[in-house]
Amino acid sequence: MAKRDPRECRRYVDMWALPGMHPSNVELLQLMKSADTNHFTREMNTVGTVSTQDAETGDWEKTHLLGLRTDVWTADKAEMEDAVEVLQGQRRSELKKTIKKNGRLSNKQKAELEELVAQDCVMNMEYGEIEKRRLVIKLFKTTTERVQWCGTIEQITTTEIHNSIGTGKNLLTMVVMLPRTECVTTIQQNHRTFRIPSLFTFAFHDEGHMHHVLLKRKWISMGADFEIEVGGQSIGEIDGRLFSFGADSYLDIDAGELSENRRFVDLMTLFTATVGYHKAMRKSVDRRVKATLSGDTHCHVIEDEEIRLMHNGRAAA
Structure with a gap:
């Protein structure tokens, strides 16, 4: 990590280029087996760590792990x-x-x-011939006595297909599930005719307040950089590192209501962890769309876990 002045809320997301060969992986996997959660399953692999900077001293501490479901991302x-x-x-x-x-x-x-x-x-x-690839990343806190699940971000392939067909562009859709929250947060990539860099939007609901968030990739940058806007005002950025072996990024959120909201910071951390996978995800969307438009919808495998995220909460009403 480069030397930087402390910020009110700053995290460093270190995504490994070769997770299985990373020297920390065996140790971290052993740690995850003792986790006080069933979210880390045998199909998961540790793919990165998250460090948090102390706003006063500037010191860094590894606080979180990131796990990837390999059975749906790199199925054998x-x-x-x-x-x-x-x-x-x-x-x-x-x-x-x-x-x-x-x-x-x-x-x-x-x-x-x-x-x-x-x-x-x-x-x-x-x-x-089938397309089964889907991104599922989970965030775990490791600084407590036992490892705790902090959230999951999942790719929603069904929504991606109809959005991509409608716009003619391969657009990504993800949902985030956080602990002790009744609502899931849908992060949707959008398309503007005269804009090439990607745009993502979502609505974050917390304690009766709805925050409308825009994640806007910068036109000119040395890495995968996004500006974070809420209500039309910039509140931070994702600063992707150009020279790194994985997809490493700084997540900075300015002092304010959301910088003190742990759920929002965890949500943004999960999104930041997906940035390095976006290119591969779009290729997967492209294959699904082509199969659908040619009548080969059977090639698109939809998991039960994804279908459950589409359940109607008012079905019994």
Whole structure:
């Protein structure tokens, strides 16, 4: 970390280029196994750390860890084959119902089913044809007696597809879940005709107050730099480092109401951690959109966890 004057609220997000080979990873994984939370699962890998600067002394302390769900971001061949097997099992049931809704099939009906299976594109799909990649990053606090979960940011592929189709641009959508909050926060990338650098917006609700936030990537910068605006006023920035092995950034929030709001700072920390993944995420969106527009929607695997984020809270009303 470079020498900088202390700020009211400053964090340094250190994302590792090669998480599995990072010397701290084994030690941190052991620490996470003792975490007082079930949010760090066996499919997760530690991918970075967060350091917080003392506003008075300027000293830095490592306060948080960042975990990535590798089973949905870098799924291996076996996981992809399992996903295809599930898809094909569901598809076979659908084809069976077109012949007979309930009960066993006769020999003639079984032969008819096998003919449908042989001609169906889903039943003949290979594991390399599906798109399963989705970003899920979790933030954990490590300075307490036991490790605590501080929030999760997840990519929402279903929203990305229809937004991207509507605008003709590959736009990202993420939601953030924070502890002890009833609402999720949706972070949406937006498109302006005459603006190339990306724009993200979200509404942060806390204690009855709604804050409308704009994250505006700078036109000219040496790294992935964003200006943070609330209500049209700049309140801070994300300063991406150009010369780093991972996607490292400083998160600065000016003194004020939100700099003292731990949930907001954690939310911004989670977004900052995703910046280095945006290029790969857009490529994934592009593949999904192309598959959808060509009629191959079956290639787009939607996880149950993502569907649950779309549940209607008033369904029982």
